[in-house]
Amino acid sequence: MSKNSAIKVENLSKAYQLGQIGTGTISRDLERWYARMRGKEDPFLRIGETNDRSIKGESDVVWSLKDINFEIEQGDAVGIIGRNGAGKSTLLKILSKVTAPTTGRISGKGRIASLLEVGTGFHPELSGRENIFLNGAILGMRKKEIQRKFDEIVDFAGIDRYIDTPVKRYSSGMYVRLAFAVAAHLESEILIVDEVLAVGDAEFQKKCLGKMGEVSKGEGRTVLFVSHNMDAVATLTSKSIYLKNGKLNLYSNTESVIKEYIEADKNEVGVYSKEPKLNIPSFTRIEVLTSEIDGSHMNGKDLVIDLEINMPEVIEGMSLSLQICNPKEQPIIYTYIFDTDTPLLRKTGINKMRCTLSNCKLYADRYYLIAHLAETKGKSKFEEIHRICEFEVVMPNKIIEWGWQKDVCVYTEDFRWEKK
Amino acid sequence: MHNDEHTWTIEAKASLFDLKLNEIWAYRDLLWLLVRRDFVSFYKQTILGPLWFFIQPLFTTIIFTFIFGNLAGISTDGLPKPLFYMAGITAWNYFADCLTKTSTVFKDNANIFGKVYFPRLIMPLSIVVSNLVRFGVQMILFLLMMAYYHFVVGASFNITWAITLFPVIVVLMALLGLGAGMIISAMTTKYRDLAFLVTFGVQLLMYATTVIYPLSTAIEKYPKYAWIVKYNPMTPIIETFRYGFLGEGSFSWGSLGYATGVTVALLIFGIVIFNKVERNFVDTV
Numbered sequence: 001m002s003k004n005s006a007i008k009v010e011n012l013s014k015a016y017q018l019g020q021i022g023t024g025t026i027s028r029d030l031e032r033w034y035a036r037m038r039g040k041e042d043p044f045l046r047i048g049e050t051n052d053r054s055i056k057g058e059s060d061v062v063w064s065l066k067d068i069n070f071e072i073e074q075g076d077a078v079g080i081i082g083r084n085g086a087g088k089s090t091l092l093k094i095l096s097k098v099t100a101p102t103t104g105r106i107s108g109k110g111r112i113a114s115l116l117e118v119g120t121g122f123h124p125e126l127s128g129r130e131n132i133f134l135n136g137a138i139l140g141m142r143k144k145e146i147q148r149k150f151d152e153i154v155d156f157a158g159i160d161r162y163i164d165t166p167v168k169r170y171s172s173g174m175y176v177r178l179a180f181a182v183a184a185h186l187e188s189e190i191l192i193v194d195e196v197l198a199v200g201d202a203e204f205q206k207k208c209l210g211k212m213g214e215v216s217k218g219e220g221r222t223v224l225f226v227s228h229n230m231d232a233v234a235t236l237t238s239k240s241i242y243l244k245n246g247k248l249n250l251y252s253n254t255e256s257v258i259k260e261y262i263e264a265d266k267n268e269v270g271v272y273s274k275e276p277k278l279n280i281p282s283f284t285r286i287e288v289l290t291s292e293i294d295g296s297h298m299n300g301k302d303l304v305i306d307l308e309i310n311m312p313e314v315i316e317g318m319s320l321s322l323q324i325c326n327p328k329e330q331p332i333i334y335t336y337i338f339d340t341d342t343p344l345l346r347k348t349g350i351n352k353m354r355c356t357l358s359n360c361k362l363y364a365d366r367y368y369l370i371a372h373l374a375e376t377k378g379k380s381k382f383e384e385i386h387r388i389c390e391f392e393v394v395m396p397n398k399i400i401e402w403g404w405q406k407d408v409c410v411y412t413e414d415f416r417w418e419k420k
Numbered sequence: 421m422h423n424d425e426h427t428w429t430i431e432a433k434a435s436l437f438d439l440k441l442n443e444i445w446a447y448r449d450l451l452w453l454l455v456r457r458d459f460v461s462f463y464k465q466t467i468l469g470p471l472w473f474f475i476q477p478l479f480t481t482i483i484f485t486f487i488f489g490n491l492a493g494i495s496t497d498g499l500p501k502p503l504f505y506m507a508g509i510t511a512w513n514y515f516a517d518c519l520t521k522t523s524t525v526f527k528d529n530a531n532i533f534g535k536v537y538f539p540r541l542i543m544p545l546s547i548v549v550s551n552l553v554r555f556g557v558q559m560i561l562f563l564l565m566m567a568y569y570h571f572v573v574g575a576s577f578n579i580t581w582a583i584t585l586f587p588v589i590v591v592l593m594a595l596l597g598l599g600a601g602m603i604i605s606a607m608t609t610k611y612r613d614l615a616f617l618v619t620f621g622v623q624l625l626m627y628a629t630t631v632i633y634p635l636s637t638a639i640e641k642y643p644k645y646a647w648i649v650k651y652n653p654m655t656p657i658i659e660t661f662r663y664g665f666l667g668e669g670s671f672s673w674g675s676l677g678y679a680t681g682v683t684v685a686l687l688i689f690g691i692v693i694f695n696k697v698e699r700n701f702v703d704t705v
Contacts, residue, residue: 100431
C-alpha cells in the first residue's frame with residue numbers, strides 16, 4: 001500500500017439477484033441460508049457470468065461488479081465513467097456503505113461524505129433551518145458542526161429570507177440549492193459525488209462545479225465523481241476509472257480514459273452480431289446508430305438501425321420487423337417491411353438493410369430491440385431475437401422547471417401551446 | 421494525518437455481533453433530530469395536534485368500560501373500571517406502537533437508506549424515543565385520572581412500592597417492542613405479506629395480554645389455557661404496572677424476570693438479524 005493512499009479497493013465484487021427475490025422460494029432461501037451458515041458459498045451463485053445485460057444470463061444472478069482493484073491517493077480527484085449498467089452506481093453505493101459487497105474489501109483513511117442524492121431526508125413540513133440540521137445530521141455532521149457552518153450554508157444557497165418557511169413552499173430550484181449547500185459544506189477527507197448536478201439551473205450548476213473543484217484542488221480532499229458529462233469529468237478530475245460490464249477496464253489520467261471510452265463505445269453500443277445459420281435465414285448483425293458520441297440517443301434526432309441478414313437461399317415473401325421496447329418490456333415502436341410491398345432479401349448471402357426512424361422522440365429511458373425475421377406466405381418464423389442493442393435516450397439539455405422527471409411518458413410529440 | 425493505517429474498512433462479511441455502538445454514539449445528534457422531526461411534523465399536520473395523544477386512549481377506555489366492563493361484566497379486580505382499562509391501554513399502546521412502527525422501518529425509510537449511510541439502528545431507536553414522548557403524554561392523562569378517582573370519586577386503590585419499578589417497565593416495553601419489531605422488519609424485506617400480519621397480530625396479541633382482564637380471572641376461568649396469557653412476556657409487565665400504580669395485579673419477581681429474559685433474547689436476536697439484513701436490503705427493494 002502506498003503511503004498516501006486514501007482508498008484501497010481489493011477484489012471487490014457485487015452480485016445481484018434478478019427477478020422476484022424470495023417469493024415462492026422459501027425452501028431455496030433456507031437452502032442458501034443453511035449453506036451460508038456453514039460458511040459455504042451460495043449454491044445459487046454462478047461464478048464467471050459477467051454483467052452484460054444485453055445477453056440473458058443463464059442464472060438469475062448478475063455480477064454488477066467483478067474483481068475490481070484500485071487505489072486512490074489522497075488529494076486525487078477521480079472520475080468514474082462507463083455506460084449505464086457498467087457498475088458505477090453500485091461502486092458508489094458500496095463505497096458509501098449503503099450496500100455491502102459480495103466479496104472483497106475496501107479500506108480507507110478519513111471520513112467519507114457521499115452524495116448520491118441531494119436533499120435526502122428533507123421533510124416538506126419542516127422549515128429550511130430545521131431541514132439543514134436534519135439533512136446535515138443524516139449526512140453525518142454533528143450539531144455543533146452544522147451550527148458553525150449554518151450562515152455559510154444559507155449564504156451559499158441564497159435563501160436567507162425563506163429560512164424559516166417550510167420547504168414545501170420552496171420552488172424546486174431553491175430546494176435543490178439548499179440541499180446542495182448542506183452537502184457542499186460537509187467536512188470530510190473523501191467526497192463521493194454521483195450525478196446529482198443534473199438538477200438545478202445552469203447558473204447554480206456552475207457554482208456547484210466550482211465548489212467541488214475548490215474542494216478537490218484547494219483543500220486536498222479526495223474526490224470521486226460519477227458523471228455522464230465528459231466535460232465536467234475532464235474539468236474536475238485528473239484521473240479516471242473506466243468501468244465496463246462490471247469490470248475495471250482502464251484507470252489512468254482522465255484525458256486518455258475519456259478518449260478510450262469514446263472510442264470503445266463507438267464500436268460497442270447497441271450491436272448484435274452472430275455467425276450466420278447454415279440452413280435458415282438469420283440475422284448476422286444488427287446495430288443501432290444513435291445520435292450522440294457517447295452512444296446515447298438524443299430525443300428528437302434520427303435513429304438509424306442497420307441490419308444484416310444472411311440468406312442461405314432465396315426465399316420470396318420475407319418480412320422483417322423490429323420492436324423497440326422499454327425496460328418494462330412494453331413495446332413502444334413497431335416498424336416493419338414486407339416483401340409483398342417492397343421486394344427484399346432477394347440475394348443469397350448477406351443482405352444489408354437500413355431502417356431510419358426520423359426525429360425519433362422516445363422519452364429518456366433505456367430501450368432495446370426485438371427483431372423478427374419471418375416468411376409471410378408459409379407463416380414460418382425464422383428468428384425472433386429478444387433484448388438486443390440496448391441504448392439510452394437522453395433529453396435535450398434544456399432547462400425546464402422540474403427537470404426531466406422519470407417515467408412521465410414514453411414518447412414525446414411536437415406541441416404548441418397558445419392562448420385562446 | 422500522518423499514519424499509514426487505514427481508518428476504516430468495508431468487508432463482504434461482517435461479524436454478527438458487531439453492533440457498532442460507538443458509531444451510534446457518534447450519530448446521537450441525528451437521533452434527537454429525527455425524534456424532533458417526528459414530533460414537529462405530527463404537530464404541524466394535524467388540527468388538534470397533541471390532543472390526539474389524549475383522544476385515542478380516552479375513547480378506547482370509554483368503549484372498553486362499556487363493552488368489557490359493563491356488558492360482558494369482566495372483573496377488574498375491584499378497581500374502578502376506567503382506571504383498570506386505562507392502565508392497560510397506556511402500557512399496551514406504547515409497546516404496540518414501538519412494535520408496529522419498528523416493523524416497517526425498512527419499508528418506510530427505503531429511500532433514505534438507499535442513498536445515505538448512517539448506523540441503521542438509529543431509525544428504530546428514534547421510533548422508540550418518539551413514542552416515548554407520546555407515552556409520556558398518555559401517562560399524564562392516566563395520572564390525572566388517578567387523581568380524579570382518588571380525590572373526587574374517592575375510589576379505593578393504593579400505590580405500592582412496585583411503582584419504583586416503573587422505569588424498568590418502560591425500558592422493558594420499549595426493548596420488547598424494538599426487538600420483536602426489528603425481527604419482523606428484517607423478515608418483511610423478503611416476505612412482504614408479513615407486514616399485513618403485524619397489525620392484525622398485534623390486535624390479537626392484546627387479547628392474549630392482561631389489558632382487558634386481570635390475570636387472576638384468566639387463571640380462574642380457563643386454568644387450561646391461562647398459560648398462553650401467563651407466558652406472554654407483556655403480561656408480567658402490565659401486571660407489574662397495575663400493581664405499582666393501582667395496588668392490584670399479580671406481581672412476582674419470577675414472572676418479571678421471565679419477561680426480562682424474553683426481552684433480552686428477542687432484542688439480541690432482533691439486532692443481529694437487523695444488522696444482517698441492513699447490509700444488503702437496498703438490493704431487494
